[in-house]
Amino acid sequence: MASSLNVIALVSGGKDSLFSILHCQANGHKVVALANLHPTQSTSDNEDIDSYMYQTVGHSIIPFYEQALEIPLYRQEITGTAVNSSRDYEESAEQEQDETEDLVPLLRQVIDAHPEANAVSTGAILSTYQRTRVESVALRLGLTPLSYLWQYPLLPPYTQSSLLHDMAAVRQEAIIIKTASGGLDESFLGLNVADRKTIVELSTTMARFGEAGNGAIVGEGGEFETLALDGPKPLWKKRIRIEDSMTEVIDGGQTVLKIKASMLEGKDEITGGEESALRIPHLFDEEFWGMLETEEKGDNGQSSTHSDSDLPVTPQQTTAISHDDPSILDNLPRNIFNDTPTVFTYSNLVSNTQPSSSSSPSRQLTKILLRLDHMLKQRNLAKSNINHCTLLLRNMTDFTTLNPVQAISVQLPPATAEQNGAGEIVYVAGQIPLLPAPMTVYTDCGFKGQALLSLQHLWRIGRAKSVKWWTAVVGFIPTSKSPEDHVRIAQDMWKGIHTPIPFSTSDDEIEDEDVDPWDRLNQHRGSIFNDATYRAPIPDNSTISSLPDSISSPIPPCFIAQVESLPRDVDIEWSATGLTSTSITLRRDAKTTITTPTSSRSRFYTLEIRNMADLRLLSKLGDESVVEWTSATLYIGRGFNCDENTGMKLRGVQWIPCKRVWGECGREVKGVLVGRVDREGGEGIDEA
Template sequence: MASSLQVIALISGGKDSLFSILHCQQNGHTIVALANLYPTRCTNDDEDINSYMYQTVGHSVIPLYEQALNIPLYRQEITGKAVDSSRDYETPRADQEQDETEDLVPLLRRVMQAHPEANAVSTGAILSTYQRTRVESVALRLGLTPLSYLWQYPLLPPYTQTSLLHDMAAVGQEAIIIKTASGGLDETFLGFDVASHRTIGRLGKAISRFGESSNGAILGEGGEFESLALDGPSPLWKKRIRIEPGPPGVMEGGQAVLKIQSSTLENKQEEDSEALETLRVPELFDSEFNGALKAMEGGIDTQSIISDDATLVNAPFGSSAASNSTPISEVLPKNTSCDSPTVFTYSNLTSERCSSSAHGSPSRRLTKIFLRLDHVLTQWRITKASINHCTLLLRTMADFTVLNPIYGQYFSHVNPPARVTIAVGDAMPEGVDIMLSVVADKEDKDRKGRAVRAVQRQGLHVQGRSYWAPANIGPYSQAISVKLPTNEEKSEDQELYSGEVVYVAGQIPLVPASMEVYHEKGFRGQALLSLQHLWRIGQVKGVRWWTAAVGFIPASGTPEEQVRIAQEAWKAIHTPPSNASLGTDGEDDEEEEADIDPWDRLNRNHASTFNDTTYRSPTPDPTSISDPNPNNPNTPLIPPCFIAQVHSLPRGVDIEWSATGLTSRTIHFSQHPTTSSSTTNLTITTPTTSRSRFYTLEIRAQTDIDVLRRLGEDKSVKDWTSATLYVGRGFEWSGARKMNLRGVQWIPCVRVWGKGQGG
């Protein structure tokens, strides 16, 4: 287990903030203090100020939590208001009006002064990016690790919206509804335990009538209701809270609030010291990845899924492979820019070459690279915030810890670029220790310079620990998406949905809850867990198809087994299971039927059906492909996958996955053999409503270079807007210096393997 953190728990009195404390304890952390913000006292006795950020209704009960949990409580009045209502929160300037989020800063500072050991803060955010990004912003500014163990909870196994409520009931947490603010809920819901079977049934019936059954409404995530926790398992709760309710208050818009006349503490009748052991922690692997892991471990013949012979695509070819030939890394260009109407790239940036460390430390060299980048961006009138993806190449991963803070100072905006970081060792050009490549997306403009397509940049930048995917405690986003340029066939009054391109950061096998490297199940486990991170990020961003994937593995003497496993994992997760139904069998259904609350059994046949299953968008989605496999319609199409062996990876892991996704509703995907081989080593992926094309080519022979050159001369391709060339040692071709590589970043590798797909 990871080292224990000393946690400040932000509480509102609601079910989620208190339940999150239990998960902090379950993960080995210690709660040192409670923190709460409360509204200014009103003359009309209205407890609720309708804050966008904080739950304020029921705040008069909050002081009792200090004795109920036997944890010191710190409180502060809310003085700000919702100034910044954007989804992603940016630290306000000194001259801006104070946002209510900033009230957290003095409160947490006061707690940290009283508890200098505090180094983390917990929150109960489930689906609200608005809340999560604000707590993360404040926490990281104060040097606190954000903990959001309930984040994306309904999207985790068992994939039901009510799993959180059932888990609360299982450990004995009681939280009553004290406010309703939805057309489907009224004052009759007030005072009911939100996690009881009867209440869950009533909530499901009510929200399904108003078409709110799939957006977290049953958890109150859309503000449908507020709750107040009164009791819980004994390891946390030392006493329970009893309230004396008054008549409900009905407000404007149909809102209803439970008036609390008085509240007191009661001793708990019995203590169950093992109650926390029954707290369910979501399984690490999703069902499809767990199935793939079992299939790969044995018991299921995987030969129908994977070919054993991966293709080594970087064997030397060309005029000769003489030992005195110039290394390809010395031939390929550096510090090259390419500007197209929609994309700007600057590839393989370096500082001046150094023959010894006396010419500058790695941090100084990275600083010079950023100065060069700044100069070029200024020339092309492009901002840093337009950069959506970066590739950071290091000679040695030992420099990473020193360089990361400098990198973070440069990309300090709200959603920094997605990033891939690898160390390439001696494959780096002589005298070069760092190379950086960037991709910036631009507005599409007409001939008169008027913008006809906004980039519409959206970031996914989760910085808190959870059970979902690794936190980005660093200067990069999990993913950045931008709108693709539309094709030129639309009429003037028609706005086509072209979809988005999604840049995903390199994913390594970290256990999300602890941020520790996953070591169980060996390389298979690491390959599938990091691939699952890619999948979960893709699902949140709406990815329907991957243009291609690259799995980086570190240097070793015999990498062939790791190559086979990595490609097997990629293909296995794209291959539907033999049993298409992943649901429960009839016996489980009977058990569920027997467990239905009598109220729900009586009323469910007279109401709209509530679908408790959480919708998870299929990634990739084969229905988005406009043309199925013409040779074998029953064989699933699989995006190309490459395995590149480099020197080392972050945290010393055994694999890092990198991929780019598309969200377009309809995509044309085609595979073609080249003259060098009968296998399909050229793929073309085209969103049908966009003029963008994505090419993938395995370069195995000189003839493939000719294919690459012909693609570049295609009349639909004015220039490569961005491309990546993975170059293995010994790889060379005649005329490399003459080839146009503008817009191409290259990554020096030890060896590179191709898709390994049959013809």
């Protein structure tokens, strides 16, 4: 991401879209235009069209923002409807016009007028529905999507009301203009949602009516909608004053503040807050920050890694493994696919059997993608069906473009045809230590800081995708003089985060004078609003329904692989696969791990290859024996010898050459195998 972007701010009139502009500016970006979609003119004078995507109530006030903020405003009518109501949005030429697509001509209009625009901001807080739709349109138009308020209640201090208190701190004024909750009536209309007394009243009312779930107090469940009238200088040059309005009760007990007359008025030195009061949430979650402090205090600089006696260190063994190393990789298959009833795997694609040194990386990649496209068409598979892919480069400087998708989740196959709800498998793209806002590399605290921040990214994505357990994690580190120290630190952190620090769940104290007397006398037990945001634990140990007696505290296996270099020259990258299943069995021994969602026929295996004979272990597990892989990854370290008669099964396996590989407890091994087997899978393997 560029250090400074020219932003198109999507505004609905609500508190969030205006507040997100402050965060854009705080991160060094310039807002060049405002953009708004509004309902068509109606003879019924009904402002609210109940759009799934856009706030339309109070849209008559929107034109005032151009003068109040002194930023050009562009508007367009909403012509589509909510055709695609799925959580994650994908454009389809076969469906009728979805209201999401109305953003395309609106943003194109702004880009034509402001060709320097290269980003778009949205006020989405918890709505994946809205965020994915804005991102879909933005990426198609070459705009960087910015969602600075995304998951705000899950950021420190982990309270639902933190967003409203932060708005109050900068003196943003946003009144409630519509209520749609059984606990909220017309008495809330016109109240400033960022006023402390309003926050308390919202909290107690929602608790009384049992509507205190995550996001309720900020209106993320549709409980209420707001209209921003004022805010801090220098963003707000003028404020909006409502001169005449009326209350209207509509269907289902909903209430709306109908604005009949309004005007702009100047701001003196007293009215309006200052942008300098804007709070930026702490970078680290409390459990990760606690681990970083512990590491800083307890580091004695000693390494606890081990090396097998059968792996002597020699200059030849420390060189990087490459595709054209005849002693190691020539006998491993390329362009090989495996088609099972649940997963199609196409592994180690290359452009030619013997790549030419004169062939450019872009030309090679083009040929590889053409080969992949041809194979997908033969199998009647769309590119959107791809779960995950791995790109291997000889030189990291050739790496220029990354797909911004962070995680993909797919349904696990149930154990039987009659069962459902087996959960999902979540493939998380490799996480590196980038600061979320500027997308620059985090350099404080050295390797420890980078390892923890990238691990926190993995955890936050896991929570957003409802991951309860990781089947395994692989940490990639680049070439360095003392990799053993980094291996120890990374694995210690992985173990440490699986010994969680108890979350703080204490409520903010409510002063007596802010509590309604009726509430004080009649509040029954359990009706006090719990402002603490629930953050699901990872790992969720309650999901482990079967555990060997020898294991008291289960920790998913953590492996470390050393490669030549990593994107952005970072010190570590974490890659993991998660499960959302509510019941999991775990089987472990010194070299293997088997993780099984009890309601699925998928099993997940890991194997440390300390000696090449270890590859035979997977075929000697009784009912757990591996005959054919649904999908698997083989991380090849030094000492791996594929010429030995190991009986190794390579169906569905992709292999990744590494400089060195470490198993659990910091033991260097010849390789690690991480894979998935779906029982009753199909047969067959062909050369492409």
